[in-house]
Amino acid sequence: MDALLLNFFNPEIAAKVWPFLLQGFWTTLLLSAIVVPLGLAGGLAIAVLHSLRIRWLNWLLIAYVDFFRAFPPLVLLIFLYFGTPFLGLDIPKLAAVAFGFLLNTSSYYGEIFRAGIESIPAGQTAAARSTGLGRWQTLTYVVLPQAVRNVLPDLVSNTLEVIKLTTLASVVALPELLNNARQAQALTYNPTPIVIAALMYLALLWPIVRLLSRLEHRSVGGR
Numbered sequence: 159m160d161a162l163l164l165n166f167f168n169p170e171i172a173a174k175v176w177p178f179l180l181q182g183f184w185t186t187l188l189l190s191a192i193v194v195p196l197g198l199a200g201g202l203a204i205a206v207l208h209s210l211r212i213r214w215l216n217w218l219l220i221a222y223v224d225f226f227r228a229f230p231p232l233v234l235l236i237f238l239y240f241g242t243p244f245l246g247l248d249i250p251k252l253a254a255v256a257f258g259f260l261l262n263t264s265s266y267y268g269e270i271f272r273a274g275i276e277s278i279p280a281g282q283t284a285a286a287r288s289t290g291l292g293r294w295q296t297l298t299y300v301v302l303p304q305a306v307r308n309v310l311p312d313l314v315s316n317t318l319e320v321i322k323l324t325t326l327a328s329v330v331a332l333p334e335l336l337n338n339a340r341q342a343q344a345l346t347y348n349p350t351p352i353v354i355a356a357l358m359y360l361a362l363l364w365p366i367v368r369l370l371s372r373l374e375h376r377s378v379g380g381r
Contacts, residue, residue, distance in 0.1 A: 171350045175342040179351060182338030183358050189252070189334055190321045193259040197320060198313075200260055201267020206297065208268075209275050219268075226265040232326050234258045239330040255327045263320050270312045274305030311373040318366050322359075335359065 208219050226234075239254040249257070278301050286296040306313070328337035339355035 166349055166353050168348055168350045171346050171348050172354055175339075175346065175351045175354070178338050178342055179335065179354055179358065182333055182335035182355075183362075185333050185338075186321075186324055186335040186362070189255065189324050189327060189332070192252075192256050193263060193324065194317055194320055196256060196260045197263030197267050200264025201269075201271050204264060204268030205271030205275055208272050209297065209301075223265040223268055226261050227269075229262075231258065231262045231323060232329060234262060235326055235329055251327075251330050251332045254330060255324075255332055259320070259323065263316070263323075266316050267313070270309050270316060271305065273312075274309035275301055277308050278304050311370060314366065314370045314373055318363060318370060321363060321366070 204219055204223065208216055235255060235258045238249065238258045239251065242249050242254070282300060282304075283296055286300040287293075291299070324334060325336040327334050328340065331337060335355050335358060339351040342351035343349060
């Protein structure tokens with residue numbers, strides 16, 4: 159048992175690598191704080207544009223969503239960071255990761271928002287328009303609040319996946335938590351940094367998991 163603890167949670171190694179892992183943790187928080195709002199905004203824009211019912215625009219949106227949902231995000235990050243210099247563009251690591259995640263996550267958020275908008279009966283839109291509200295006012299004050307409430311568990315669930323997806327940023331050596339943990343493991347020849355990183359991810363994601371569980375139970379109970 160002592161050998162197991164020393165191998166997977168060595169206190170001496172943990173004390174040495176903790177500042178390095180903490181630095182990576184803050185970078186992970188920063189990255190999450192950037193990519194989640196960008197994905198939500200991009201997805202909402204896609205859903206709103208889709209609700210305009212313009213045929214040629216809808217075809218473009220469908221092509222965008224299908225392509226980036228099918229395209230592996232890891233390959234996308236590699237292409238954006240390592241491929242764009244050949245096009246004469248020098249994109250910083252954080253910007254490349256944020257843009258790559260925007261393309262990927264907005265396609266998923268867009269489908270969630272679209273499902274929420276389409277779940278609102280057409281009669282509510284007609285009733286709102288009959289009171290004198292314009293198209294955008296109806297969408298903003300009547301449709302979207304109800305649509306977001308209907309798909310809130312799905313939005314939280316996807317946000318959870320987006321935060322876990324940030325571990326892919328290590329492929330471009332962005333100093334986030336997983337990248338720093340892997341470097342620390344390579345230097346110490348001990349898995350303790352990976353174990354600590356896993357516990358830090360658990361501490362970050364567990365509250366979101368509990369929130370999702372409450373929202374799902376509330377959604378089931380309201381039916």
